[in-house]
Amino acid sequence: MGLSSQAILCMQWDEAKSALKQRIMDMERQADLNSCPNFRVPDTHKYRPLPMTYLSQLEIYKFRKSFTLARCEAFTSMVLEARFNSIPREQRLCPCGSDEIESIEHMMFRCSRHKKIRAKYITPLLKDMAGQSDSDYCNQLLLDYSWTTTKLVAKSRAACHSIDS
Ligand SMILES: [Zn+2]
CATH class of the missing domain: 1.10.1220 (Arc Repressor Mutant)
Structure with a gap:
C-alpha cells in the first residue's frame, strides 16, 4: 500500500x-x-467523497436525471445500445442521417434533431468559450462548475430526451 x-x-x-x-x-x-473513466469529475470533487452540487440544486427529477445521464454518457443512444450488442464504435451512428457516431458531443453540438434546443440552451453558453474542441466544451458544460450552466444544460438534455423517446 x-x-x-x-x-x-x-x-x-x-x-x-x-x-x-x-x-x-x-x-x-x-x-x-x-x-468509470467517462464520468466527469471536476478538480474540486476529485478527492472529496461528497455528492456533486447539482444533485441537490436540480430539484426537478427529469432535469437531474438528464444531467446525470449526460455526465455518465449513459443516455439513450446508439452508443449505449451498441455497448450491449457488440456493435463496433464506428457503426454506432445517430439516426439523424449525418453518419456521425451518436456521442454526447454530436448530440450537444451538431445533431440536426436537436438544433432548436441547442440554439435556445447551449449556444448562449458557448459565447465565452470560443476556440475549443467539442470535447472541451462538453467537459465544461457537464462539470457542474456553474449553476447557470448546469441548469441550462440539464434543461437542454431533458428537452432532447423528450424528442428522442
Ligand atoms: Zn444526430
Whole structure:
C-alpha cells in the first residue's frame, strides 16, 4: 500500500490504523474513478467523497436525471445500445442521417434533431468559450462548475430526451 513497515512501526496503534484505513479508502476511490473513466469529475470533487452540487440544486427529477445521464454518457443512444450488442464504435451512428457516431458531443453540438434546443440552451453558453474542441466544451458544460450552466444544460438534455423517446 505504499507504506513502509518502518514507517508503520514508528506510529502509535491508532495512528497506524488510521493511516492504513485512509490509504485503503484512497485506493478504493482511485479504483472507482478508474472503473468509470467517462464520468466527469471536476478538480474540486476529485478527492472529496461528497455528492456533486447539482444533485441537490436540480430539484426537478427529469432535469437531474438528464444531467446525470449526460455526465455518465449513459443516455439513450446508439452508443449505449451498441455497448450491449457488440456493435463496433464506428457503426454506432445517430439516426439523424449525418453518419456521425451518436456521442454526447454530436448530440450537444451538431445533431440536426436537436438544433432548436441547442440554439435556445447551449449556444448562449458557448459565447465565452470560443476556440475549443467539442470535447472541451462538453467537459465544461457537464462539470457542474456553474449553476447557470448546469441548469441550462440539464434543461437542454431533458428537452432532447423528450424528442428522442
Ligand atoms: Zn444526430
